[in-house]
Amino acid sequence: MTTSSETPVLDTLAAMTLDSIERCGLPTDTLLLTRIAALVAMDAPPMSYLAHLGPAMESDVTADQIQDVLVAIAPVVGTARVMSAAGHITEALGFAIAVAEIDAGSQG
Incomplete structure (x- = not known):
């Protein structure tokens, strides 16, 4: 396998995401x-949430809107999935905050 990057998997996922966004109305x-x-489903x-929460916040998606999505889909996906998602989202946000603090510390 020939790669032109040190992160071929992440590069591929990013390219797929961008392509999807460009093709979606x-x-x-x-x-x-x-x-x-x-x-959630x-x-x-x-880490999957982490890849979407940053762009969501940059697009002015609020925590209340994310919570509303969880409420809306709970009857379909079930409480266990929603509770799992809430924990995963919290973990992803904690990771993002920790990285931001490290970045801020290294720049200051």
Whole structure:
């Protein structure tokens, strides 16, 4: 396998995501909320949420909107998936905050 990068998997995922966004007619905030709902349905790991929460916040998606998505899909995906997702989202946010603090510390 020939790679032109040290992060070929991440590069591929990023390219797939960008391609999907370009081909989708949904507004960015709706697209990201839809993806978060899909992550819940799949019982995705925290890192999957991390990849979507940053862009969601940059698109002015609020924590209340994410909570509303969890409430809306709970009857379909079940309480166990929603509770798992809430924990994974919390873990992803904690990781993002820790990285931001490290970055801020190294720049100051």
